[in-house]
Amino acid sequence: xxxxxxxxxxxxxxxxxxxxxxxxxxxxxxxxxxxxxxxxxxxxxxxxxxxxxxxxxxxxxxxxxxxxxxxxxxxxxxxxxxxxxxxxxxxxxxxxxxxxxxxxxxxxxxxxxxxxxxxxxxxxxxxxxxxxxxxxxxxxxxxxxxxxxxxxxxxxxxxxxxxxxxxxxxxxxxxxxxxxxxxxxxxxxxxxxxxxxxxxxxxxxxxxxxxxxxxxxxxxxxxxxxxxxxxxxxxxxxxxxxxxxxxxxxxxxxxxxxxxx
Amino acid sequence: xxxxxxxxxxxxxxxxxxxxxxxxxxxxxxxxxxxxxxxxxxxxxxxxxxxxxxxxxxxxxxxxxxxxxxxxxxxxxxxxxxxxxxxxxxxxxxxxxxxxxxxxxxxxxxxxxxxxxxxxxxxxxxxxxxxxxxxxxxxxxxxxxxxxxxxxxxxxxxxxxxxxxxxxxxxxxxxxxxxxxxxxxxxxxxxxxxxxxxxxxxxxxxxxxxxxxxxxxxxxxxxxxxxxxxxxxxxxxxxxxxxxxxxxxxxxxxxxxxxxxxxxxxxxxxxxxxxxxxxxxxxxxxxxxxxxxxxxxxxxxxxxxxxxxxxxxxxxxxxxxxxxxxxxxxxxxxxxxxxxxxxxxxxxxxxxxxxxxxxxxx
Numbered sequence: 001x002x003x004x005x006x007x008x009x010x011x012x013x014x015x016x017x018x019x020x021x022x023x024x025x026x027x028x029x030x031x032x033x034x035x036x037x038x039x040x041x042x043x044x045x046x047x048x049x050x051x052x053x054x055x056x057x058x059x060x061x062x063x064x065x066x067x068x069x070x071x072x073x074x075x076x077x078x079x080x081x082x083x084x085x086x087x088x089x090x091x092x093x094x095x096x097x098x099x100x101x102x103x104x105x106x107x108x109x110x111x112x113x114x115x116x117x118x119x120x121x122x123x124x125x126x127x128x129x130x131x132x133x134x135x136x137x138x139x140x141x142x143x144x145x146x147x148x149x150x151x152x153x154x155x156x157x158x159x160x161x162x163x164x165x166x167x168x169x170x171x172x173x174x175x176x177x178x179x180x181x182x183x184x185x186x187x188x189x190x191x192x193x194x195x196x197x198x199x200x201x202x203x204x205x206x207x208x209x210x211x212x213x214x215x216x217x218x219x220x221x222x223x224x225x226x227x228x229x230x231x232x233x234x235x236x237x238x239x240x241x242x243x244x245x246x247x248x249x250x251x252x253x254x255x256x257x258x259x260x261x
Numbered sequence: 262x263x264x265x266x267x268x269x270x271x272x273x274x275x276x277x278x279x280x281x282x283x284x285x286x287x288x289x290x291x292x293x294x295x296x297x298x299x300x301x302x303x304x305x306x307x308x309x310x311x312x313x314x315x316x317x318x319x320x321x322x323x324x325x326x327x328x329x330x331x332x333x334x335x336x337x338x339x340x341x342x343x344x345x346x347x348x349x350x351x352x353x354x355x356x357x358x359x360x361x362x363x364x365x366x367x368x369x370x371x372x373x374x375x376x377x378x379x380x381x382x383x384x385x386x387x388x389x390x391x392x393x394x395x396x397x398x399x400x401x402x403x404x405x406x407x408x409x410x411x412x413x414x415x416x417x418x419x420x421x422x423x424x425x426x427x428x429x430x431x432x433x434x435x436x437x438x439x440x441x442x443x444x445x446x447x448x449x450x451x452x453x454x455x456x457x458x459x460x461x462x463x464x465x466x467x468x469x470x471x472x473x474x475x476x477x478x479x480x481x482x483x484x485x486x487x488x489x490x491x492x493x494x495x496x497x498x499x500x501x502x503x504x505x506x507x508x509x510x511x512x513x514x515x516x517x518x519x520x521x522x523x524x525x526x527x528x529x530x531x532x533x534x535x536x537x538x539x540x541x542x543x544x545x546x547x548x549x550x551x552x553x554x555x556x557x558x559x560x561x562x563x564x565x566x567x568x569x570x571x572x573x574x575x576x577x578x579x580x581x582x583x584x585x586x587x588x589x590x591x592x593x594x595x596x597x598x599x600x601x602x603x604x605x606x607x608x609x610x611x612x613x614x615x616x617x618x619x620x621x622x623x
Contacts, residue, residue: 056492079488095486095488097485108479116503
């Protein structure tokens with residue numbers, strides 16, 4: 001089952017999430033190797049986003065364990081501790097700090113000592129300024145560095161958030177529908193960026209856009225009703241009858257209705 | 262040389278601060294003793310407003326309990342003054358209540374150093390304790406605000422109930438000397454006024470430094486999205502606690518100055534109404550700008566005393582009207598008016614720029 005190409009950086013064992021009796025995730029097993037780009041797909045309500053929530057600490061599982069890196073149990077850790085360990089999260093709707101400028105958003109996201117007194121004394125060093133400038137260039141926001149982030153367009157906010165996450169230098173990036181609401185050009189650019197990031201970091205992407213998923217030759221995990229349905233390459237997954245039944249069939253209808261909208 | 266490298270807005274801002282400083286330092290030359298004393302009191306209030314702006318305007322946490330921190334500072338100073346006014350005798354209200362010896366917790370307040378430290382550190386400590394139990398458990402928004410109101414009620418009830426130790430409803434008063442100088446003499450008053458001006462500038466500089474630092478940016482980020490701050494690795498509870506505590510310390514400092522200017526502190530000055538009034542100074546001056554908070558405290562209190570002198574019967578209606586006008590027309594307070602005017606000005610300048618006319622800013 002397990003791939004031997006790299007060491008495991010994240011393992012979820014028998015994770016169950018209980019929302020007042022409703023089991024959003026049931027006995028889910030999931031493991032991610034270093035440098036892997038993994039797609040998490042499944043119909044609405046399959047528990048994909050909840051899985052990301054469990055990994056980044058937003059939701060505490062009722063049962064099961066999440067192990068990070070060399071086996072650190074992060075199941076009971078607080079969100080900010082998990083973020084400090086090296087797990088970054090990008091939410092479905094862009095969540096940036098609207099009253100801060102684009103530059104300031106990057107400045108506080110950047111990897112640094114997050115203590116109160118360190119933040120009081122922090123001076124922007126030259127190398128930090130250069131790193132932020134490089135990040136601004138990468139996400140194409142150099143011209144808008146002094147803008148309030150709240151004034152950016154939806155796509156730009158998505159990019160800003162991706163840039164913030166990269167400056168955090170996490171070992172694992174959790175992305176929830178990163179291309180939602182993006183134009184074709186922006187989607188393509190995001191794809192290129194993901195290819196670049198996977199060289200150094202591991203990524204988990206929750207995605208609905210099947211075309212986007214297909215454009216990467218990487219492993220896909222299909223979830224259905226809180227459980228693992230199938231794991232493998234996109235071809236394997238598409239050939240699987242159960243997957244077609246619960247997911248791809250339905251999505252095709254949904255895609256059709258979306259394209260006419 | 263230095264001036265030339267600075268952007269023009271910064272020069273104007275510095276000029277503005279310099280003008281404000283000069284005006285405040287020279288005020289004793291023009292104002293009568295009575296007016297100067299009032300202004301000194303308003304400047305002490307401005308220090309509270311700065312602290313409130315830090316926690317409310319910048320961090321987005323509304324505290325309706327700053328009267329307590331203000332009051333604790335006031336009591337600390339009043340206890341020192343009372344002990345030193347009595348010349349070794351028991352404070353009068355203790356006598357009336359039948360106490361024969363000074364309670365243990367009153368003893369250290371005989372020292373000015375201790376009283377001043379306590380006046381700042383006790384409010385900070387209380388804020389840390391309240392912050393520890395609330396922010397850690399993610400109690401926020403209106404729930405936090407209600408808890409601060411509860412703090413006010415508890416404290417006021419306690420102070421009134423323990424008459425033998427606190428002077429009850431009357432508070433602590435009846436002292437007139439600081440280092441042997443009469444608090445009522447014009448010279449002492451002028452000196453205390455200058456002390457207040459210096460401390461106000463100190464408080465302003467501290468807040469400005471904090472707000473401009475990365476700490477301040479994280480505070481604003483917490484206001485924008487507390488959860489998102491967690492996911493980039495900051496613990497918002499710690500930042501909130503520290504900001505709340507600094508804010509409380511400033512209120513304590515202001516309380517001490519208040520007692521020196523007014524000569525009394527009583528539970529009614531730390532109650533619900535004064536606590537809410539403090540928030541109004543910030544709201545009306547413009548939250549999220551330090552200058553606005555200071556201006557709000559001074560203008561509003563000046564208006565209050567002007568209205569109450571000229572229209573003793575209906576002045577409160579004027580105050581109400583003022584609140585309504587500001588809330589409806591100036592949601593960002595008086596300081597928001599400046600930035601609105603600036604925007605209009607910039608638009609005009611942009612139009613002129615389009616016609617090929619560009620004015621250098623200075």
